[in-house]
Amino acid sequence: MYVRINGESRQVEESATLQQVLFNLGYQESFVAVAVNKSCIKRSDLAVTQVKAGDDIEILAPMAGG
């Protein structure tokens, strides 16, 4: 199935969790925050949150800011 990840269309496995999606994208050790369809998903819930077709996923990392 297809989802959008940081604005790009990506194919992910059916019924994958967010943690699995992050792992497959190479984010397994990364310090990132995730939102799905403009709602924040707590890091503690990534392993129990299933991705659905068409989900709009944002993956954000710390960055310098003023």
Add this chain to the structure above:
Amino acid sequence: MWSIGDTKINSHLLLGTSRYPSPASLQQSILRAEVEIITVSLRRETAAKQQDGQRFWDHVKDLNVRVLPNTAGCYSVQEAVTTAHMARDLFATNWIKLEVIGDDYTLQPDPFGLVKAAQQLVLDGFEVFPYTTDDLIVAQRLIDVGCRVLMPWAAPIGSGLGLTNPRALQLLRHRFPKVPLIVDAGIGRPSHAMAAMELGYDAVLLNTAVAEADDPPAMAAAFAAAVAFGRLGFEAGLMEPRSFAVASTPLLGRAFTPAVAIERPS
């Protein structure tokens, strides 16, 4: 010392972390400024660059400073609220520098979206630091919805223009004597920061003026001194300006003047 909620703060300077020539320069600037609070942000990370965020975080997380995440780049209430929640989850802090931008050219805050987002985030348990203009009524609305600190701009972000409307900033100080006020944005020189502190502001938040200096750590030290002296001057009690001269040397006993007749007792 000043405080935000239950948090006591000694330093009157907050420092942004962007645009430094190197991570070492950023680290040295934070140390020389002796700040307790730095601002950070959140950005998309592509798979190809996915260690950038981790590297940045590694540079700042052990500096023993509190982070104030921002919602920079958000143009809608929902974007700002979602970003704030993501920042809270990632940085484990309920502090958020709330930016809802209304204009690309000036990066001027959208006051309507700002108040709405602030109201939601206060309800969600955030300590909201709203980046706002110097408008008195917007400031009042932000306080009405639960903001316990205000961050009016001095001038547009990154402009370095200094206090373009000091009377408006002074009015905010006068009308909200108990609310922590931080001048955020537009500070270009240490003298600008000192002027803000002389108005009775609790702190100054700046970034570009330090990051783009020839020697950022030295400039950070200069700003730290400027805010400290500005605060000291304010606390010491600044004299009120007058329209006319008032001689500082006593007139009594002035030379070359007619003698004052001394009355003798009869």
